Amino acid sequence: MPLWQLFTPENAFTPDEKADLADKITSIYSGAKSKENFGFELPRFYTTVVFHEIKADSFFVGGVTHDKFVQIEVVHIARTNEGAAALAGITVEEILRRYFDSVSEVLQPYIAARGYELEFHVETAPFETWKIDGMTPPPPHSVAERRWFEENRSSLYTAEEVGDDVRVATA
Template sequence: MMTNNIIDKAGFEPLMMTIIIINGLEEGTKLMPLWNIFHPPGAFTREEKQQLSADITELYKPLPKFYVGVVFQEIAADSFFVGGRGAVSNFVRIWVDHIARTMPNAEYRKRFMDKCNAVFTPFMNTRGLDWELHIDETAFDLWSLNGLAPPLPNTDEEARWRDANRPLPPIAG
């Protein structure tokens, strides 16, 4: 299990990310960061999906865990085309949306990508899977949870959400 988080001695702030796992999400569930993992049928066992999800969530400490979503979506070989060719049976595409945090510079982005690759490389290589990963960053002000604007990063209000592991209405004051 990956235990390193993205806060390091240089003091970089954590990021938020979600992995999309289609099976098991309730309709209307909103996740961020959101990881979408498109893969051939049978590429991962239920236990491996659970472990990958836990490892991905660990990348985002100390964010509230409920910020991180992972969706694994099986794509039939005859519905997955790469380079104009169909019947792709060994390719995994990972698409990540970051919302709660953004990466401040190229050094930070490289370090975070290295951590992401460290999570996935063992899973992919032992299965002979080819894979691609990319991360999009969404503007913080284009995000809400249950109709609430999320608290600003590293605030007491964000700590309150993290402790509750869910969005909370603001404290009247």
């Protein structure tokens, strides 16, 4: 799961712009570029993007109202920086550089190009604290996870689909 929460001024984006931005954010983790940059592709349904529109009189930065500011909070669970770096055969610093370059490329036309200031941060949560439809998601790079990727949905999986990993989905 990458969970993106964008706190924006009211009407900063049209519904079509929100949909386009959400698709581009999802592609950071699930497209061919993701595999090239990070060594993995997540199932698209792992990525959730939520827009929180804040009224001008309720959006404060430094104690004063600010109508040209976007705050983005991201939670990563499906992969760690260390695991991605090891898989890609590069350093954690390089994974982070590639990630922030990808994020900047996606956000620039929606944020900086429109005169918005931006604060962005990522938190990592332990994989074992994550459930989808009551199930522990299959381990990274397993046959079960690949099936979830191809089907773009969760479903029960078997021990054979996860190899030596002891997790097996039960609903």
